[in-house]
Structures are given as C-alpha cells and as structure tokens.
Amino acid sequence: MVDLKSGRAGGMGEILDVEGPYEVAPLGTALVELSANRPEIVGLTADMGRFSDIHAFRDAHPDRFFNVGMAEADLLLIAAGLAKTGKIAYCTTYSVFVTRRALDFLVIACAHSKANVKILAGMSGLMNPYGATHQATDDIAVLRMIPDLAIIDPCDATELAQVVKAVADIEGTVYVRSLRGKVPVVFDPEEYSFEFGKAKELRSGSDVGVISTGFMTQRAFVASAAARERGLGAGVLHVPTIKPFDTEAVLRFAAGVDRLVIAENHQMSGGLATLVTEALYDAGLHVPMIKIGIQHRFHECGSQAYMEEKYGLDQGRITRAVIDGV
Amino acid sequence: MAQPGTTRRPEITIPAHDRTVEQLHDEAFALRQTMLRMASDKGEGYIAQGMDIADLLAVVYFRELNFDPNDPEWADRDRFVLSTGHYSIALYAVLHRIGYISEEKLDEFGLNGADLALSTFDDQPGVEITGGSLGHGLGQAVGMALGYRLDRRASRIICELSDGELQEGSVWEAAMAAASHRLDNLIAVIDCNGIQADGPTVLDMEPIADKWRAFGWDTREIDGNDVAALVAAFDALRASDGRPKAIVLRTTPGKGIPTLESRERAHFVRVKADEWTSLRAELESNRG
Ligand SMILES: Cc1ncc(C[n+]2csc(CCOP(=O)(O)OP(=O)(O)O)c2C)c(N)n1
Numbered sequence: 302m303v304d305l306k307s308g309r310a311g312g313m314g315e316i317l318d319v320e321g322p323y324e325v326a327p328l329g330t331a332l333v334e335l336s337a338n339r340p341e342i343v344g345l346t347a348d349m350g351r352f353s354d355i356h357a358f359r360d361a362h363p364d365r366f367f368n369v370g371m372a373e374a375d376l377l378l379i380a381a382g383l384a385k386t387g388k389i390a391y392c393t394t395y396s397v398f399v400t401r402r403a404l405d406f407l408v409i410a411c412a413h414s415k416a417n418v419k420i421l422a423g424m425s426g427l428m429n430p431y432g433a434t435h436q437a438t439d440d441i442a443v444l445r446m447i448p449d450l451a452i453i454d455p456c457d458a459t460e461l462a463q464v465v466k467a468v469a470d471i472e473g474t475v476y477v478r479s480l481r482g483k484v485p486v487v488f489d490p491e492e493y494s495f496e497f498g499k500a501k502e503l504r505s506g507s508d509v510g511v512i513s514t515g516f517m518t519q520r521a522f523v524a525s526a527a528a529r530e531r532g533l534g535a536g537v538l539h540v541p542t543i544k545p546f547d548t549e550a551v552l553r554f555a556a557g558v559d560r561l562v563i564a565e566n567h568q569m570s571g572g573l574a575t576l577v578t579e580a581l582y583d584a585g586l587h588v589p590m591i592k593i594g595i596q597h598r599f600h601e602c603g604s605q606a607y608m609e610e611k612y613g614l615d616q617g618r619i620t621r622a623v624i625d626g627v
Numbered sequence: 628m629a630q631p632g633t634t635r636r637p638e639i640t641i642p643a644h645d646r647t648v649e650q651l652h653d654e655a656f657a658l659r660q661t662m663l664r665m666a667s668d669k670g671e672g673y674i675a676q677g678m679d680i681a682d683l684l685a686v687v688y689f690r691e692l693n694f695d696p697n698d699p700e701w702a703d704r705d706r707f708v709l710s711t712g713h714y715s716i717a718l719y720a721v722l723h724r725i726g727y728i729s730e731e732k733l734d735e736f737g738l739n740g741a742d743l744a745l746s747t748f749d750d751q752p753g754v755e756i757t758g759g760s761l762g763h764g765l766g767q768a769v770g771m772a773l774g775y776r777l778d779r780r781a782s783r784i785i786c787e788l789s790d791g792e793l794q795e796g797s798v799w800e801a802a803m804a805a806a807s808h809r810l811d812n813l814i815a816v817i818d819c820n821g822i823q824a825d826g827p828t829v830l831d832m833e834p835i836a837d838k839w840r841a842f843g844w845d846t847r848e849i850d851g852n853d854v855a856a857l858v859a860a861f862d863a864l865r866a867s868d869g870r871p872k873a874i875v876l877r878t879t880p881g882k883g884i885p886t887l888e889s890r891e892r893a894h895f896v897r898v899k900a901d902e903w904t905s906l907r908a909e910l911e912s913n914r915g
Pocket of ligand 1: 347348349371373398402673676711713759760761762789790791792793820822823824825894
C-alpha cells in the first residue's frame with residue numbers, strides 16, 4: 302500500500318512516472334498532421350489548451366483555433382455552430398466538464414443534431430489528484446445512453462494519434478478519452494491500426510481471456526505475458542470503441558476462453574463490464590468473470606499510483622486476476 | 628439546525644472589528660508565510676493565487692466576518708464562500724489561523740489521501756462549499772443569502788470568485804438572480820489576477836466592474852493587494868438598500884514574492900526543491 306506520507310497528490314492529468322517508450326503530446330502532433338490539408342478542421346478549447354496538448358494545433362493554425370474561455374457548455378454550443386457551417390470541430394476540456402456541466406448541450410446541440418464535433422476529453426477515469434470534482438469515473442456510463450454519440454477509449458500514443466485522425470471521417474459527434482503529456486507507446490504504429498467499431502484480439506489464449514479498454518490494455522499485456530510464463534494461455538481482446546460496441550467480437554472471444562477478466566479505468570458498473578455482461582447474457586452465454594475497475598463511490602485526492610493501488614486498478618491486481626482467478 | 632434567535636451568541640467572536648490596517652497587514656503576511664510553508668516540498672501548485680488573495684482573506688476573516696472560533700457550524704455565522712476551489716491553500720491557511728484546522732492536518736496538505744486536498748471539500752470545518760469545479764460558488768451563495776433572509780438572520784455571505792471563473796455562465800445566472808431577489812446580504816469579491824489556466828486571461832472581459840453594475844450590483848473596483856483599500860471598500864458597502872455588493876479586486880499573482888510575481892506561467896507554478904529557501908527569504912525581505 303502506498304503510504305500517505307510517501308507521496309504528494311501532484312500532476313495535472315498526465316501519466317506520471319512513465320516507464321518505457323513514450324511520445325509527448327501525441328494529440329497535438331496528430332491533429333497538426335491531419336489538419337495540414339484539411340481546412341475544414343477547427344480546434345477549440347475551454348481554457349484547457351495547455352493541459353490538453355492542443356496548443357500545437359493553435360500554433361500551426363492560429364486562425365482556426367478558438368479558446369472560448371472557461372465555459373464548457375458554450376464550448377460545445379460554439380463547436381456545434383461551427384459544425385453547422387461545415388467545419389469539423391475538435392474540442393478539448395476535461396471529461397467531467399463534458400459529462401456534467403455541458404451534458405444538455407452535448408445531447409441536443411451535438412449528438413441529436415449529428416454535429417461534427419469531436420471531443421477529446423482529458424482525465425477520464427481515475428486519473429488525477431483533484432478528487433471527485435475532477436475524476437470522471439462515470440463518463441462512459443453517462444454517455445453510453447446518448448444515441449448518436451460514439452465513444453472511444455484509446456490505449457496509448459499510437460492509438461490516440463490514429464483515433465485523432467480517424468474521427469474526422471466518422472460522421473457526427475465523437476467522445477474520445479484522451480491522454481496527455483508523456484503518453485506511453487504500447488502498439489507499434491507499423492503493426493497496429495485502429496478501426497472504428499472493431500475490437501481487436503491482440504493475444505490469443507484459451508485458459509483465460511482479458512477484455513480491456515483504454516490504457517488498461519497495456520496492463521492486460523503484462524498480465525498475459527506473466528500468465529504465459531506460468532503455462533497459462535491468456536488472450537487479450539482490446540476494445541477501443543465502446544460505442545458502437547463490437548458485440549460479435551466479444552462473443553467470439555468469450556466463447557473461446559474458460560473465464561474472463563474485464564479491465565477498465567471506469568466504474569465497474571455502466572462501462573465495459575456492463576456492456577460485456579449484456580452481450581453475453583443476450584446471447585445466452587455464461588462465462589465466469591472478474592471485473593477490474595473503479596468502485597461506485599466518490600474518491601479522495603491522491604496521486605495516480607496511490608489511487609490505483611488503493612482501489613485495485615494497478616498491475617498487481619490485474620495480474621492476480623489473470624493468473625490466480627481472484 | 629438551531630432555530631434563529633435561539634442560538635447562543637459566541638463568547639468570543641473574531642473579528643475584532645477595530646483591527647488596524649497595520650494589524651491586518653501583519654495577518655496577511657502571516658498567511659503568506661503559512662502558505663509558503665504548506666507549498667514547500669510539494670514542487671508545484673497554486674501558490675501564486677494564494678499569495679494574491681492573502682490580503683483579502685486577512686480583511687475578511689479578521690475584520691468582516693462574525694464567526695465562532697469554537698463552532699464552525701454556528702448557525703448565525705457570516706459565511707465566506709470560496710468559489711475558486713483551487714485556491715484551497717489560502718483558505719486552509721486562514722482556517723488554521725483561526726483554529727479550525729490543526730497543525731498536523733495542515734502538514735498533510737496535498738498529500739495522498741489527506742483531508743486537506745488540492746481543492747476544497749465541504750466536509751472540512753469552515754469550508755462552506757465543495758470547490759474545484761469552477762462556477763459553483765455564487766449560485767450557492769445566493770441560496771445561502773436567501774436562506775438567511777428567510778430565517779431573519781442578519782448575517783452576511785461573502786463569496787469569492789476569480790476572473791477566469793467569470794467565463795462560466797452559472798456565475799451570471801446567479802448574478803442576475805441575486806439582484807432580482809434584492810440580496811443586500813451578499814457580497815461578491817472577484818479576484819482579477821489577470822491569469823487563467825492557458826496564460827493571461829484568454830477572453831477580453833473588460834470592463835468587469837461595469838458588467839456587475841449592469842447586473843444591478845453595487846460595485847467597487849480597487850487594488851486587491853491594498854489592505855486599506857479593502858477596508859474602505861467593505862465599509863462603503865454596508866447599506867441595506869436591496870442591492871447585492873461586489874468588489875472587483877485587481878491583484879498580482881505571487882504578491883509579496885518578486886520571483887513569483889514575475890513568473891510568466893503563474894497559474895500552476897512549478898518550483899524546484901532548492902528554490903523554496905530563496906522564496907521564503909524574498910517574502911521576508913518584502914514585508915513592506
Ligand atoms: C468548470 C471548470 N472548468 C475547468 C476547470 C479547470 N481549471 C482549473 S483552474 C482554471 C483556470 C481558472 O482561471 P481563474 O478562475 O482565473 O483562476 P486562476 O488562473 O487565477 O487560478 C481552469 C480552467 C475547472 N476547475 N472547472
């Protein structure tokens with residue numbers, strides 16, 4: 302257990318203490334690359350430019366960048382208005398301010414109008430030291446009930462960059478659980494390619510199957526490798542698109558394993574585990590399942606490592622679930 | 628909750644309304660010292676805002692507010708609502724000074740799982756609202772002011788806001804409601820330090836004071852780091868004339884520590900481990 306005194310609750314929504322390869326601000330880099338030949342792309346933020354990595358776009362296209370002030374509701378309205386003039390509006394703020402403050406505007410002005418608004422939201426899940434006001438542990442649960450809204454939870458810098466580019470060509474409103482700062486590189490960009498609406502079986506194995514989303518997939522890989530060393534075949538199905546949900550791939554994967562571990566940086570209810578459960582039940586398939594995710598409660602302030610260990614999202618927890626089935 | 632009129636008047640009330648400007652100045656200085664101590668070793672944080680709001684908090688807590696040092700829940704208390712939750716370091720420093728927060732708790736500020744978190748939560752004594760998500764203060768302050776009027780309590784609500792926060796629509800919804808409901812027991816104090824997360828204020832919001840006037844608030848605009856001006860502004864805004872009151876404070880981020888005052892990125896300051904000693908020395912030598 303991380304000791305109270307041992308750490309300060311620091312950072313600003315970036316992944317601190319990244320081990321292994323990483324890329325700095327992949328969101329900004331990808332958006333700049335994409336927008337070079339696409340004049341219809343505009344960028345917006347609600348005073349979260351610096352803390353969302355969109356400043357590279359501002360610097361490349363100052364004429365197409367709008368900081369609307371700290372006004373998240375208006376951010377989505379202005380984006381929806383820009384979309385009505387044929388623009389593709391990329392917006393950044395923190396997840397909580399999308400799902401809480403601006404929800405009405407997201408539902409009607411964006412989703413219902415099928416507005417080309419692409420929301421790159423920061424600090425989704427249990428990702429920051431500011432406590433319940435900033436921890437979007439419920440964003441998927443809230444947003445999955447909104448029709449005509451796509452939800453994507455990328456794993457790493459490679460996938461985030463691909464998603465930033467892909468969403469430009471997905472009609473309508475898309476919500477992306479973005480990652481900022483030093484973002485780990487897990488997938489080889491030469492080998493991995495994000496496909497909207499598709500889950501990817503990245504490791505195969507029939508003893509146990511991990512279904513994961515977002516950066517939890519990196520931990521699923523580590524757990525899968527550890528299981529292999531013990532002679533256990535552990536498959537990994539990565540589900541970057543939460544909505545529309547790839548039911549078919551999930552059923553195929555689940556039918557081929559003895560038991561499942563679901564791993565997500567979200568409350569255990571209302572997110573990936575619920576989607577998987579619904580899919581299995583509807584298909585009459587029963588596979589034993591361990592859920593790894595966030596508890597249904599408000600959380601205190603603490604560093605990411607402290608919170609993850611305390612609330613059971615850390616590597617050790619996943620590895621235990623995969624190997625020991627507990 | 629106790630019935631109005633039946634609550635005991637506390638034996639001691641801070642403030643001593645007769646504090647001199649000089650004494651208030653000393654309180655502000657002591658708050659800055661405390662904040663610097665709290666921030667040291669943390670490496671980063673909202674220390675510049677804490678410094679710029681110290682003078683206001685000294686005048687509010689040691690001159691304007693009636694409260695019971697032994698009972699944060701005293702039903703007839705004046706309430707100070709800190710809307711800008713990330714200014715927590717300043718609120719905790721003053722709540723420590725008046726005895727609501729212990730030394731041990733203060734030492735744990737900002738640590739993992741600590742009671743005194745990086746933003747304010749209303750489960751702590753003396754913290755009236757949960758901050759952190761900006762734009763929550765003024766509406767709740769309006770509710771408190773309505774509640775006090777309903778209960779015939781003569782006490783006041785003082786609500787702090789910051790300039791970037793004025794960009795949130797909820798602020799203006801509340802501002803309109805306060806004037807319409809003639810809440811002259813409500814004072815908004817607006818910390819205009821000229822910065823927000825992305826740097827210097829990202830929208831042109833001037834003239835700020837005129838906006839409050841246009842919304843029906845009796846408004847003063849002063850140097851928010853001038854204790855005498857703060858005292859004068861509060862004194863000028865005591866009328867029960869059906870108008871809510873506003874003080875627009877022009878403040879300097881990092882006030883009192885020249886190195887911080889000149890920081891370009893003052894919103895979320897990163898300080899190297901070896902810099903704290905020199906910052907403390909700067910504060911001491913700029914006591915003024
Ligand atoms: C509703 C909401 N949106 C965004 C944020 C993120 N955020 C924290 S501080 C800040 C800037 C606030 O500017 P200002 O109110 O002027 O405070 P200062 O820069 O003086 O600290 C922002 C955008 C937030 N905490 N709440």
